[in-house]
Amino acid sequence: MIKINKAIFDSRLVKILKDLAWNKKPKEQYAWLLGKHDSNNAYIYDLIYDSQAVQTNTRVEPNADYFIKSYKQKQRLLPDTCLRILSWFHTHPINNPSEIDIKSQEDFRKIYQPSFMTFINYNNLDMKCFDVINGKAIEIPYETGFIPDDKKRKS
Numbered sequence: 001m002i003k004i005n006k007a008i009f010d011s012r013l014v015k016i017l018k019d020l021a022w023n024k025k026p027k028e029q030y031a032w033l034l035g036k037h038d039s040n041n042a043y044i045y046d047l048i049y050d051s052q053a054v055q056t057n058t059r060v061e062p063n064a065d066y067f068i069k070s071y072k073q074k075q076r077l078l079p080d081t082c083l084r085i086l087s088w089f090h091t092h093p094i095n096n097p098s099e100i101d102i103k104s105q106e107d108f109r110k111i112y113q114p115s116f117m118t119f120i121n122y123n124n125l126d127m128k129c130f131d132v133i134n135g136k137a138i139e140i141p142y143e144t145g146f147i148p149d150d151k152k153r154k155s
């Protein structure tokens, strides 16, 4: 089983996620985060924002059909780019994952390996990443920086 030890986010992407969290609060937002990984690190530099998600003040429910359509579209537009799904993203009002988030990540990692969840507290714009192992949320450290284009190509 591959495990991500650290995530590196393109700083431009983090700005997009924080703007989304701030501008749409208190409605929870959902996105899939894309990039590539090596044996240790995940490099996150693209997203599919789920504009069709069911958004309320207490939960967000993704729209899978919309995702599949958007993902295929992206693959056609950027054929030489690595577009692996590595994380799901949402916004919510606290700094910790909820019980439902922990369950969701358990389900997510059954399909996407390796993977982790990312969320932003829309009240203070703190961003956090977690994986869930044996029912326990484990924080994944991350840094933000510029990810050069050659890192984004298929290897």
Ligand SMILES: [Zn+2]
Pocket (backbone or CB within 6 Å): 090, 091, 092, 097, 098, 101, 119
């Ligand atoms: Zn949550």
